[in-house]
Amino acid sequence: MSDQNGGAAFLDGAEMAASIVVHGAGTVPGAAEVRAALVEAGVPGLLVAKDPTLWGPAAESEAKIRLGWVDTFRRSRDLLPELAELREELADLTHVVLAGMGGSSLAPEVIARTLGRSLTVLDTTDPGQVRAAISDRLAETVLVVSSKSGGTVETDSHRRAYWQAFKDSGLTDAEIGRHFVVVTDPGSPLEAVATEMGAALLLADPDVGGRYSALTAFGLVPTALAGVDVAELLDQAEALFASLGQDENNPALALGVALGGAAVNDGRDKVTLIDDGTGINGLGDWAEQLIAESTGKEGKGILPVVVESPDAPGATGEDVLTACVGGALAPGVVPGGGVAPHVAVNGPLGAQFLTWEYATAIAGRILGIDPFDQPNVTESKDNTKHILSGGLPDEGPSVTDGAIEIFGDMATTVTEALRDLVNGIDNGGYLAIMAYLDRHADSDTAGLRTLLARAGQERPVTFGWGPRFLHSTGQYHKGGPQVGSFLQITGAVSEDLPVPGQEYTFGKLQAAQAAGDRKALADRGRPVLHLHLTDRAAGIAQLLAAAKDLR
CATH class of the missing domain: 3.40.50.10490 (Glucose-6-phosphate isomerase like protein; domain 1)
Incomplete structure (x- = not known):
């Protein structure tokens, strides 16, 4: 089915309140049953009333002091x-x-x-x-x-x-x-x-x-x-609020049911987040930390994957729910050049924030976890403190290939090491690229996400700048399903910078954070490939070339 502008059209209509429209949520397998159960339990109204019992006895004490976001x-x-x-x-x-x-x-x-x-x-x-x-x-x-x-x-x-x-x-x-x-x-x-x-x-x-x-x-x-x-x-946000306690015409509820229902009932425990080009820029990065840190615990979770477009490598798959976000989308028009996402959420930014927060809390209820704690975030922080006080681990590379030192793999070239990592992604797993670099000067590194997703049989691949991802997807990496493979990239520091009043520099702090995170992942038995760029510009170019060779 197509609209008059040539784009594919949603078949299920949309759910709308105030200025937020959610398309496609009703088609998620099992969504109707999950929603009916939530409505029967009075969850929409109880959430607006800030009832801390919604996520079970173990979560009640935390929920009591964390529900202020509702209003x-x-x-x-x-x-x-x-x-x-x-x-x-x-x-x-x-x-x-x-x-x-x-x-x-x-x-x-x-x-x-x-x-x-x-x-x-x-x-x-x-x-x-x-x-x-x-x-x-x-x-x-x-x-x-x-x-x-x-x-x-x-x-x-x-x-x-x-x-x-x-x-x-x-x-x-x-x-x-x-x-x-x-x-x-x-x-x-x-x-x-x-x-x-x-x-x-x-x-x-x-x-x-x-x-x-x-x-x-x-x-x-x-x-x-x-x-x-x-x-x-x-x-x-206030314009949307009136709908949040309703059983119907509640787009935030529809989105939460789609996220949680897809994970529990349809095996889609990953969600790709795509800007649809209609006026909101970068919401996926914010939603990524909200969803990953809220749901990734107790071996459960929904992995958010920020991708470039609905047809980007790794944007789809049997275990992936695709979601587009934007500011204004004409009814019936699907973003992404006719590649239809499962769900699209459109509306102004203030209402988007409240919609995704509500939906994440609902998804937590469906998953049976506490969406307000972050039990594994402190682990890498504690590792970092220990390393700063005791010194960086004494480790040498397995091999040096050009401008890149290879740690944690027996391969003799970067291309071989990347191939081993990509081929080893678990069924139902994902690859996380973690770049402890300068996200402006070293921005080309982000191109690895597309290249490795293409090489990895379209498996989900995430990309995060360190240490910022430690405050978001880092929780999911340690507390969520243990099916991740990890590529950590560090780089030589040509000119360090002291942290006034402290015994360490920024360079040492960055290295300690990377080492602490490697330890947390290795302690869980997850595959971690560490590549260190002895020359950042040359190393990034070499790394991108090696990833292209995996096609």
Whole structure:
């Protein structure tokens, strides 16, 4: 079936409320039965009422303090006058830099990208990327330091490095404080640090977990400073809210049933996320961390895979649900050049955030897990701390091929090592590429996802920049189904950068994070291929060429 514009058409109609439209959810096998059971149990209304018992007794204590996202858009309105005043006070600081990890950075990034505002996101420990950010318009920079716990090592390191840079530029302590805005939870260690620094302090909703915090101060403060009309995002969420307790005409419920039902009833425990080109940019990266960290635990989970288009390698498969997202899609039109996704979600960004949060909570109920904890995230962090205090592991490469050192494989060339890794992907498994590099200067590395998915019999392949993925898909890697294969890429540091007040550098911290994550995966018996680029530019070119040779 086709529409008059030549695109394929959805056969099942759509479910719509306010400005959100979800296409295709009703066709997921078993969706009707799953939805009927949820409705019979009163789940839609209970979720809107923030009932913490919805995910079982073991999850109740955590859910009690993590359901504020349901209506946080209302409390966030209290921030609007303060944000307007702050933006006026800092009008001369036109370069907004956000230091934050996971949910603290991914929502602001998609907001800025979608609404066309400039925001530099610093969610890395790569010394080259950190140095480049600090060197860019320092005198006009305001650094937003965002950490829910107040103890995030990456964010604290960024804060220290910027403070030192401002100091070196000749500013007094009082002058430096004006260049910092701190966002954290009430009572966190960072609250006291902000006071000591003389920085502006905005407190976030304490009853909202980091990955659900898009419409709290974490999402709104940096984007408001960048010039976004954040009140509009809150309006969009509020318009959707009335539908969330309904049994019908509830697109967020439909999406949650599709995600959870596909995993439980149809064996589709992976979901590909694709921008459909209709006005929302990068939502897949935000939804990836929301879904992976919320569902990947107890050996269960839904693996999100961000791909380039519906027909990209690895976008489809017997165990994959495809989902397109966008801002506006005419009824009946399927994005992706006629390649029909299973599900498409269209509507404005503020409503998208609330829709996916609700849907993820519903999927957690269907999977039988707690969608609000992250039991395995601290493992790699603890490994990192141990390595920083005790030293990096003494390990040498199995072989060096050109500009690449090979660890953890008996192959003699990079091409052979990649082939061994790809051929060893489990049935029903996936490959995760984890690049501890500079995501701007080394951006070509991301091209590996397509190449290795094509070489791997179209198996799902994810790509993540380290260490940011540790705050998202890292939970799924350790806590989800143990069917992953892993390619870790590290690179030589030509010029390191100290972390002021600490005994380690950014380069050492980055290396320790990579080593700590390798250990966590190896301890689970998962295949891990570690490739180290002795020359980054030459190594990336060699790596891409080797991946192309796998065809």
